[in-house]
Amino acid sequence: MRLLTHNMLSCNIKGVKNGYPLRLEAEKWTEKEVDFNAKFLRGIFPKIDWPALVGSARSFGFNDLLPDEAPDSSLLASDDDLLRRFHHALLEIHVEEGGLVCPETGRRFPINKGIPNLLLHEDEV
Amino acid sequence: MPRPELQAPPEIFYNDTEARKYTTSSRIIEIQAKISERALELLNIPNDGVPRLLLDIGCGSGLSGETLSENEHHWIGFDISQSMLDVALEREVEGDLLLADMGQGLGLRPGVIDGAISISAIQWLCYADKSSHEPMARLKAFFGSLYRCLTRGARAVLQLYSENMNQSEMIMKAAMRAGFAGGVVVDFPHSTKARKAYLVLTCGPSSTQTSLPKGKGEDGETCSDDDESDDDDEQTVGIYDRHRPAKRSKITKKGKGKAWVLKKKNQMRNKGYTVPPDTKYTARKRKNHF
Numbered sequence: 001m002r003l004l005t006h007n008m009l010s011c012n013i014k015g016v017k018n019g020y021p022l023r024l025e026a027e028k029w030t031e032k033e034v035d036f037n038a039k040f041l042r043g044i045f046p047k048i049d050w051p052a053l054v055g056s057a058r059s060f061g062f063n064d065l066l067p068d069e070a071p072d073s074s075l076l077a078s079d080d081d082l083l084r085r086f087h088h089a090l091l092e093i094h095v096e097e098g099g100l101v102c103p104e105t106g107r108r109f110p111i112n113k114g115i116p117n118l119l120l121h122e123d124e125v
Numbered sequence: 126m127p128r129p130e131l132q133a134p135p136e137i138f139y140n141d142t143e144a145r146k147y148t149t150s151s152r153i154i155e156i157q158a159k160i161s162e163r164a165l166e167l168l169n170i171p172n173d174g175v176p177r178l179l180l181d182i183g184c185g186s187g188l189s190g191e192t193l194s195e196n197e198h199h200w201i202g203f204d205i206s207q208s209m210l211d212v213a214l215e216r217e218v219e220g221d222l223l224l225a226d227m228g229q230g231l232g233l234r235p236g237v238i239d240g241a242i243s244i245s246a247i248q249w250l251c252y253a254d255k256s257s258h259e260p261m262a263r264l265k266a267f268f269g270s271l272y273r274c275l276t277r278g279a280r281a282v283l284q285l286y287s288e289n290m291n292q293s294e295m296i297m298k299a300a301m302r303a304g305f306a307g308g309v310v311v312d313f314p315h316s317t318k319a320r321k322a323y324l325v326l327t328c329g330p331s332s333t334q335t336s337l338p339k340g341k342g343e344d345g346e347t348c349s350d351d352d353e354s355d356d357d358d359e360q361t362v363g364i365y366d367r368h369r370p371a372k373r374s375k376i377t378k379k380g381k382g383k384a385w386v387l388k389k390k391n392q393m394r395n396k397g398y399t400v401p402p403d404t405k406y407t408a409r410k411r412k413n414h415f
Contacts, residue, residue, distance in 0.1 A: 012232030
């Protein structure tokens with residue numbers, strides 16, 4: 001699972017109000033090279049929850065990869081280096097093993113072989 | 126063979142052996158690729174070369190996702206069967222995979238997805254496989270969450286094999302209740318095999334964008350006969366027996382005539398077969414060379 005997907009996921013348990021962002025507990029992760037596409041990045045940028053992305057990138061030890069505050073979209077158009085770092089954080093970090101933890105209920109969704117198991121129990125639907 | 130939906134719930138039915146079929150059967154792969162190409166076409170994404178973030182609901186082994194990747198889109202795949210997802214991992218698909226039940230709703234943030242496709246999956250929602258399952262509630266959860274996660278004006282194209290009219294009506298009703306505009310596009314409506322129904326849903330207020338595209342093969346347009354003739358096991362072999370009395374053919378000396386041939390050709394065309402065009406030579410008798 002890439003951080004792009006993690007950025008979109010929120011907790012689906014019935015009655016949960018603040019199910020976002022899911023806390024990422026990565027036990028094993030890899031970096032894979034992905035083709036750089038500036039158009040896609042600029043298109044997806046407004047939809048990204050920046051604090052969540054920065055937070056999950058930090059959990060891998062990438063403390064300086066992204067700025068704390070969401071950059072202006074005009075900066076993204078001019079700053080190629082920033083765009084590359086954004087690309088790296090969003091698409092090239094793959095979580096292989098670990099878990100996603102709901103911030104409200106503490107329910108843990110395990111990640112096996114890169115696939116998060118988001119199946120809910122019957123009493124959570 | 127009975128429909129897979131009637132045999133077992135999806136997470137049980139698509140076990141290792143069934144999932145394996147999806148990677149080894151060239152016929153399934155070809156049909157899936159064709160359907161997903163058509164679904165992508167119906168999604169009507171502006172042709173500006175910008176890759177989008179799409180959903181593949183019921184992605185299975187990632188056959189449909191491959192089509193999305195070929196068109197350079199990023200995608201997130203949902204499936205309930207671990208075996209199918211394992212096969213997808215083996216195939217090294219490019220999208221991200223999630224093990225989830227669409228009937229429990231898609232846990233996604235609102236307004237982030239640019240489009241969704243689903244190939245032969247939605248009909249599973251109509252079956253109650255556990256005592257806690259309630260088809261109407263599951264459909265509502267699915268369409269509600271799908272509506273929320275799509276951006277305004279985004280489309281969802283869901284190809285489905287519904288068992289009967291009631292099912293498609295139920296699905297359609299649930300989609301409309303969730304707020305979607307749209308309808309069903311049927312490709313090759315006259316053919317039994319090539320017939321495919323797509324639910325084309327648009328998120329947000331109806332506009333000119335929401336007008337439904339036309340289905341293929343509605344006005345006599347023919348589909349390629351590849352997927353008609355590829356069922357090898359259904360072919361029969363004729364046996365020649367010289368002692369068998371010759372069948373009294375109904376054909377009179379003059380033949381059945383041009384009108385009959387034209388009528389038959391038209392019937393075949395309506396079924397979606399490739400039929401040679403009608404010309405002045407149609408139904409004309411060959412010359413007697415001897």
